[in-house]
Amino acid sequence: MTILVDKTTQVLVQGITGREGQFHAQAMREYGTKIVAGTTPGKGGQEIEGMPVFDSVVEAKEQFPKINASIIFVPARFAADAATEAIDAGLQVVTVITEHIPVHDEMRFIELARRQGSYIIGPNTPGIITPGECKLGIMPAHVFKQGRVGLISRSGTLTYEVAASLTNAGFGQSTAIGLGGDPIVGMSFVNALKLFEEDKGTDATVIIGEIGGSAEEEAAAYIKKHVTKSVIAYIAGRTAPKGKRMGHAGAIVSGKTGTADGKITALRKAGATVIERPIDVDEALQKIL
């Protein structure tokens, strides 16, 4: 059991003819993901390493009706249109890798997805991986291993860091999700925690948060009320100064909100184990499992 994506997921790559789209479409296929087609407007009819290219999502779906997920590598100024197109075509999981999408565009397509019941993962995310079954993202696959720990993160590279620690210690992952580093993202910790709580293949969840916003505080409130499985949390940026954006547009301590201390306290109160360094994750899991 896993969440959101598995070996049956049929994937469309939007922006498949671009440099990143092409590179990662192949990498995902080599991993075993069922990449069935791609889109690039104006390049319909071409092929990329045997993968057919269509002008639109609807045309791809006509040919391959079982497509249920997409991954977007379209440049920022066209990404909102690509996401809206996928939502409109009824795809259940839309993963937006693109970074630097205008926040007004993000608010609009995330609202449209909410109305349609599609999951948006990202934007500005490494994607989602169910080790051994489906990689819908750009993450280095070798740091992940099949197992029973759920992983949810606001940071791309930190996800790899923690996944590598887990894998080295013998804890595989059921599914790992990058929520994305922008201030506005589709899927939240709460959405993902709910799915992991319901998933029979997940024994515990690791959440990797960072300063800024109150997604971690909301996660804490949700954990307290609804989560019975163990949660381990790491918060990046505890030494960040106030008022400075730490790389991610979303990572900023403004006024009293968004501090690492506030998040850590909320998560501890909700019963989560908060670790100080990414490498402490195995020790924490060993105590719990």
Place this chain on the structure above:
Amino acid sequence: MRLFEYEAKEAFRQAGLPLPPSGIATTPDEAAKVARELACPVVVKAQVLTGGRGKAGGIKFAKNPAETKTKAAEILKMTIHGHPVQRVLVEKRLDIQQEIYVGITIDRDRRRPVVICSTMGGVDIEQVADEHPEKIARFWTDPVLGLRDFEARQIAKNAGFEGRAMLHVAGFLLRLWQVFIKNDAELTEINPLIVTKDGTYIAADARLNVDDNSLFRHKALAERLSKGISEQTELEQRAQEHGMTYVELQGNIGIIGNGAGLVMATMDAVKYYGGSPANFLDVGGGATHDRMRNALEIVISHPDVEAVFINILGGITRCDEMARGIVDAQKTLPRQVPIVIRMIGTREKEGAEILEAANIPFLNSMDAAAKRVVEHSKEGVK
């Protein structure tokens, strides 16, 4: 990016928001000329990309053109929170009956714009929120539908306005919404929105922060930024030109990494082992060797940096590209400091070969590397 008040007011003017008559001046004589044209009294306001200019003395009143000249001369000599004043806005002074607050920003947790309105304008709205939360009306708009007329009226009513006042304030909210949408704003506010003694509504101040990611739709602003006029420091600007994020801190260890979360964790690790970061540079995803070379040059340009920690975890970023950038940079760096590299992930083997061929050591563990860079940074101090 933050806009100057006079730029924000131009955007307001285009949306049909009423503003006080005004003119911009870069010299005391020009300020006096504007004051003569407007007919005094006037207010002279420093144009700087930072808050708190009022408290810093950057806003002064003048009764006549001669006084305007003196006051403008004083303000044009000032540096406010590190920003030298290069322009003043000279505005006709208003007879104030009431000060109102209206603003729109983005609520990241609800993923929607939030419209804020209060009868208590002219003071810091966060302070009002703390002390008189009942005096603030908030409304979360649907980002697809936008702010509708009836919603604007309801917000004004919820804030305590009635009758004609409610209609006036609602009109301001709707025009401010146009400013918000048209300019891809992260924040726009009028504080204060003034009701004069003769019952006119005027936007006395204007604030507008535009989303950096939207600048491809706002060419004039992108051009202003490219001239180096912004709230950023020189190194922050250089990093941004290369598509990277740079943040200045207080210590003596330069930190470079790929991915904001990783760089933040690296910063935390350096502190955990007793070190102190001087700066923070995220090369972003999929960086090229050129970007890494620029990153090293920028980080080392900070005079306090005595050791550098490069933390690469390859995903979309390829280790061989990063290694090549590090090797290139070694040839051109303005000065030599110890560099500790931690590198794993995509094309790790190829990257390792490049570094080994250039005789540059590297580690696999972030914690071991953090410990080592802290040791180097302390040797520097001795």
